[in-house]
Amino acid sequence: MDGNRVLLIVSGGIAAYKVLELIRRLRERGVAVRCILTRAGSEFVTPLSLSAITEDKVYGELFSLTDEAEMGHIQLSRDADLVVVAPASADILAKMAAGLADDLATTALLATDKPVMAAPAMNVRMWEHSATQANIATLAARGVTFVGPDEGDMACGEYGFGRMSEPAAILAAVEQHFAAAQGQLAGVRALVTSGPTHEPIDPVRFIGNRSSGRQGHAIAAALARLGAETVLVSGPTHQPDPNGVQVVSVQTAQDMLNACEDALPVDVAVCAAAVADWRVAAAADQKIKKKDGSTPPTLSFVENPDILKTLSNAGNKRPALVIGFAAETEKVVANATAKRRRKGCDWIVANDVSPGTGTFGGERNAVHVIDAEGAEDWPAMSKGSVADRLAQRIATALAKDAAE
Numbered sequence: 369m370d371g372n373r374v375l376l377i378v379s380g381g382i383a384a385y386k387v388l389e390l391i392r393r394l395r396e397r398g399v400a401v402r403c404i405l406t407r408a409g410s411e412f413v414t415p416l417s418l419s420a421i422t423e424d425k426v427y428g429e430l431f432s433l434t435d436e437a438e439m440g441h442i443q444l445s446r447d448a449d450l451v452v453v454a455p456a457s458a459d460i461l462a463k464m465a466a467g468l469a470d471d472l473a474t475t476a477l478l479a480t481d482k483p484v485m486a487a488p489a490m491n492v493r494m495w496e497h498s499a500t501q502a503n504i505a506t507l508a509a510r511g512v513t514f515v516g517p518d519e520g521d522m523a524c525g526e527y528g529f530g531r532m533s534e535p536a537a538i539l540a541a542v543e544q545h546f547a548a549a550q551g552q553l554a555g556v557r558a559l560v561t562s563g564p565t566h567e568p569i570d571p572v573r574f575i576g577n578r579s580s581g582r583q584g585h586a587i588a589a590a591l592a593r594l595g596a597e598t599v600l601v602s603g604p605t606h607q608p609d610p611n612g613v614q615v616v617s618v619q620t621a622q623d624m625l626n627a628c629e630d631a632l633p634v635d636v637a638v639c640a641a642a643v644a645d646w647r648v649a650a651a652a653d654q655k656i657k658k659k660d661g662s663t664p665p666t667l668s669f670v671e672n673p674d675i676l677k678t679l680s681n682a683g684n685k686r687p688a689l690v691i692g693f694a695a696e697t698e699k700v701v702a703n704a705t706a707k708r709r710r711k712g713c714d715w716i717v718a719n720d721v722s723p724g725t726g727t728f729g730g731e732r733n734a735v736h737v738i739d740a741e742g743a744e745d746w747p748a749m750s751k752g753s754v755a756d757r758l759a760q761r762i763a764t765a766l767a768k769d770a771a772e
């Protein structure tokens with residue numbers, strides 16, 4: 369489960385104290401846990417104890433201006449791999465079934481595009497009530513999974529079904545969920561390029577670009593989470609190495625190509641790096657000195673290898689699926705469609721990087737995925753969500769390939 373992220377929604381119920389144990393166990397297994405605490409939940413467990421044990425901020429109010437500025441509620445709901453509602457009160461289950469969104473927890477639940485798991489906790493009569501049972505049936509039909517409730521003595525003195533499952537049982541369900549997700553790319557080898565390249569002018573100067581490496585690193589992390597054996601060949605970035613990914617650090621386009629060729633054979637290659645198109649023809653061995661009265665140096669360039677094109681044409685070592693990126697400032701889909709053909713790759717993920725979109729170095733991305741069938745427009749989402757969705761699309765495509 370190492371490297372997975374859980375958004376834990378804690379609603380009101382005496383069982384809320386049990387989530388501290390659940391969080392501790394998840395964290396021991398390398399899972400990052402972020403909490404949303406409902407107003408009713410905060411009657412049973414304090415934000416301070418959740419924050420201490422998650423080592424993260426705890427989110428509570430929907431209309432907190434600072435929270436919205438730091439992390440919008442939509443992003444909060446999508447940055448996780450799994451949303452867990454524990455304890456899930458009769459009230460929050462009813463709101464989920466009805467699609468209500470009157471606080472941060474229910475808004476996140478309505479906005480999320482991630483799987484949702486709930487651990488109900490309530491009085492036995494409330495659990496057995498046909499309203500609750502109808503809500504459970506509605507949610508289950510929509511794909512929400514349930515852990516428990518268990519049978520036993522209740523805090524209210526009654527006996528029956530309604531006790532929240534023990535942390536160990538919820539943990540086992542979460543583990544099972546991630547194991548199933550991870551199996552999707554088990555046995556698949558993936559190669560991802562990321563970041564800019566630095567092309568030397570002399571030993572101290574270089575030509576580079578503003579690529580942050582965010583998108584490429586997020587894709588490598590997402591593929592690894594689905595179980596792919598992932599090699600990330602990255603130019604210089606400030607991104608941390610993703611969990612469970614083999615990172616090869618390079619400087620120049622030529623180094624990047626060499627590292628990619630060394631990583632072959634792979635099943636899927638995703639070229640997200642912003643590779644410099646040209647390099648200085650003859651980089652100086654020594655620092656070029658500025659002398660009084662001398663004319664500034666003139667640089668001449670030669671073309672760099674095109675890594676995406678090379679991998680797409682790698683003969684019998686060609687990956688089954690080669691995916692490129694296209695940063696376009698106009699006629700995004702038309703230009704990217706032409707680029708797909710020119711490069712010989714299978715898919716192009718095209719994004720609009722015209723000034724003002726904030727894509728380059730930014731958090732969010734609105735992309736179009738172009739393949740032989742046409743263009744698929746994805747709504748604006750975080751780069752992490754683009755990565756997850758792309759990894760999922762890759763898993764589906766490779767599974768289809770294998771079945772044919």
Ligand code: C5P
Pocket residue numbers: 561621639640641642643644645672673674675676677691692693694695
């Ligand atoms: O031609 P253009 O740079 O727009 O193409 C972008 C796509 O090609 C990206 O996927 C990028 O990673 C890849 N590329 C490459 N090697 C180059 C130039 C671009 O792999 N030298």
